[in-house]
Amino acid sequence: MRLLRSARNDMFLFYWCCLDSIIAQLAVQQKHSCEACARFLLSIRISIAIDGEWMMRSGLQGVGIVLFGAMSFAAIAHEATSPIMPVVDGYTGWETKKRTLSEANELPIWQLPNVDRAVESYFSPDSKQLIFYAKSKASEAYHINIASIDGRSVREINDVGNDACSFFFPDNKRVVFTSTMDNMDMPRGNWSKVGDYPQGAELYTANVDGSNVKRLTNNRQYDAEVSVSPDGEWVLFTRETNGMLDLWRVRPDGSDEIQVTHTPDMQEGGAFYMPDSETIIFRAWSKAKEHDRNRGMDIYTVKHDGSELTRITNDGQVNWAPYPAPDGRHFAFAKMLPPYNFEIYMMDIVSGKQTRLTTSAAFDGFPSISPDGQLLSFSSSRSADKGSRKLTIFLMDISSLGVAAIEVAAPQVALQAF
Structure with missing residues (x-):
């Protein structure tokens, strides 16, 4: 009996040491899920410490099962939070695991697999796909691509001209995008340089497979920065006329062009409809200071009839690329911190409260939020070689931020007996 009790005591110490080892390993990971797992295992350890006889009463077999489960839980947490380099599926050739690239104090972030150089990604209505413009290794031009959010499916839907901004229609069957495909004779211009925007940029719609392409605008001016109202009634875009940038809207068939803003002292762009399909959020800068590298930029809202122009930010900094959350109350945007560090905020x-979401020294910008409020997509250079400005697509898990659309219960109607 004494030998049996001694053996049990030795096994007790063995289990104790195993738990301590697991907790220590999780502490090194410094990830949210690992911290939660460590707290769970620590509670087991504390329970054993409080009642050392529990193990004897329950039997070594029961404790062994608990330890096995704890080790499995730890392994899962380690797999979920450790940096994972992409691996290739031998059949498809697609990278099938996430490459996690979160900085300290960031929510979980991973790179969209199988996409190289890409910018400005926006979610499909079902939150399962992204549309963006990308440059392949074999091409010098950017073209519109659609990818599943896991990166398994990536397809190019246009290969003519030079493309830029794009967006899904709410029916999930059609898209709208900007391209120079019909104006290749005009100067190429620079999508990112004020005063040199491509004047051959026009708007087009197409099916999600790239078929049935239809041209919406025909004016050999800069028509770009395009999006669609949630109800699908309007296509919203920026037009440059004689050096002035204003917001416009047009029907999906190209009819009823309407100028939204008329502001000779401001340059507007990067506009999106809020969930009400009436309010527009956008960024603007002073026309007089547009060639000043340190010019400020602010975010505004306006009704799509041009009324109720409201300034949202006013801190003297560069605030741009706003994108509304499904709840209609929050929006993601990019802010330039001194000297030239772009980060994403919500x-x-x-209330006016701003919450910083990224902390990388690399460029982080062009955020968009999935319709279900669970993910944020953005363009970043955080995976690029040192000194490179190469941007690609990243995803962030923002499910903990609570910006999903608020479900409104249908009113209860009392039925009267007749």
Whole structure:
């Protein structure tokens, strides 16, 4: 009996040491899920410490099962939070695991697999796909691509001209995008340089497979920065006329062009409809200071009839690329921190509170939020070689931020007996 008790005591110490080892390994990971797992295992350890006889009463077999489960839980947490380099599926050739590239104090972030150089990604209505413009290794031009959010499916839907901004229609069957495909005779211009925007940029719609391409605008001016209202009634875009940038809207068939803003002292762009399909959020800068590298930039809202122009940010900094959250109260945007560090923030329109979401020294910008409020997509150079400005697509898990659309219960109607 004494030998049996001694053996059990030795096994007790063995289990104790195993738990301590697991907890220590999780602490090194410094990830949210690992911290939660460590707290869970620590509670087991504390329970054993509080009642050392529990193991004897329960039997070594029961404790062994608990330890096995704890080790499995730890392994899962390690797999979920450790940096994973992409691996290639031998059949498809697609990278099938996430490459996690989160910085300290960031929510989980991973790179969209199988996409090289790419910018400005926006979610499909079902939150399962992204549309963006990308440059392949074999091409000098950017073209519109659609990819599943896991990167398994990536397809190019246009290969003519030079493309830029794009967006899904709410029916999930059609898209709208900007391209120079019909104006290749005009100067190429620079999508990112004020005063040199491509004047051959026009708007087009197409099916999601790239078929049935239809041209919406025909004016050999800069028509770009395009999006669609949630109800699908309007296509919203920026037009440059004689050096002035204003917001316009047009029907999906190209009819009823309407100028939204008329501001000779401001340059507007990067506009998106809020969930109400009436309010527009956008960025603007002073026309007089547009060639000043340190010019400020602010975010505004306006009704799509041009009324109720409201300034949302006013801190003297560069605030741009706003994108509304499904709840209609928050929006993601990019802010330039001194000297030239672009980071992504979330802002509450009602309270004015700003929450920083990225902390990388690399460029982080062009955020968009999935319709289900669970993911944020953005363009970043955080995976590029040192000194490179190469941008690609990243995803962030923002499910903990609570910006999903608020479900409104249908009113209960009392039925009267007749």
